[in-house]
Ligand SMILES: Nc1ncnc2c1ncn2[C@@H]1O[C@H](COP(=O)(O)OP(=O)(O)OP(=O)(O)O)[C@@H](O)[C@H]1O
């Protein structure tokens with residue numbers, strides 16, 4: 001099997017944390033994982049424990065590659081360029097790997113309005129949408145807060161969308177919007193994942209208020225996550241210490 005998952009949600013709900021922990025747990029089941037950092041404010045590397053002492057060059061800044069694949073100079077708008085650039089070899093050539101997770105950083109594209117068709121955005125879109133996965137590969141994409149990627153079509157080929165929510169009304173309202181956009185672009189499996197659950201009351205709140213969602217799981221508040229963040233290291237460095245909830249969620253996703 002192969003699987004493409006997008007992780008969305010309101011700002012600060014825990015998308016990057018959840019993406020990196022799920023990516024590590026999926027890799028631990030002997031699948032090859034491609035983790036895509038699709039947030040312009042990139043920080044998935046830190047969550048995965050990937051060394052950032054050498055700056056990671058995002059795909060959107062690989063000017064020669066964009067030129068080679070699209071036939072157009074990045075930064076130009078209009079003109080002719082291929083809308084179907086070859087992308088299959090990009091993960092192998094431009095990702096950084098740790099513990100079986102390969103990280104690809106997409107980077108930002110200065111879009112002049114949502115309809116911008118430029119070589120950079122075309123390559124990024126193709127990268128996500130036409131990435132052909134081999135047997136036993138999983139893509140997991142950490143999106144930026146809100147709905148940008150869903151609106152821009154960088155996530156139309158995803159098999160599943162996991163909307164991370166915290167207990168509370170604002171997160172729920174955002175989840176409903178994200179769900180609608182996700183189903184508009186044809187994503188079949190849309191789940192909600194409760195994060196930072198501090199009490200039974202929080203659990204009940206999510207279960208009660210998210211009745212029209214498939215709840216993928218509920219993740220407690222962990223001191224380890226907050227502490228690791230404070231120290232700038234990845235949480236649960238030893239994979240065997242990653243809490244059971246994450247493994248249960250991975251089993252659910254992979255058994256589909
Ligand atoms: N289960 C948890 N327990 C404790 N702290 C958590 C948990 N999940 C996330 N956090 C903390 O919440 C903060 C936000 O997490 P994270 O950066 O993963 O969110 P995000 O949704 O990716 O944010 P952004 O929208 O800015 O990209 C971080 O400080 C992180 O350590």
Ligand SMILES: [Mg+2]
Nearest residue numbers: 015016039043
């Ligand atoms: Mg994030």
